[in-house]
Amino acid sequence: QVQLVESGGGLVQPGGSLRLSCAASGFTVDHYPIGWFRQAPGKEREGVSCISSSDGDTYYADAGNGRFTISRDNAKNTVYLQMNSLKPEDTAVYYCATNCLGAAVLFGASWGQGTQVTVSS
Secondary structure (H helix, E strand, C coil): CCEEEEECCEEECCCCCEEEEEEEECCCCCCCCEEEEEECCCCCCEEEEEECCCCCCEEECCCCCCCEEEEEECCCCEEEEEECCCCHHHCEEEEEEECEECCEECCCCCECCCEEEEECC
């Protein structure tokens, strides 16, 4: 069964960095496109980044473009999101999910439980 577990969130100051991890089980991470999404209180869920299952092509939403990097380690069966130069507006619960397509997630996707990222002084 497909399962995703996020980790790596926490409290950081503006300008700081975090690396989020999405550990997969029940499948290999090169078998599905996997993406990162986030949702802040009172806000709609938004796509952050997506990495394809085939050629590793990546997508970044404008809000994180140039600051965030998605990567995949097949040996560890894990997808990462490196977040640098964090801003208060990056504060949200971050989720990973299968079947991303750009900023969207397709029907039938599997989701992790989320990890909280708080950027504050």
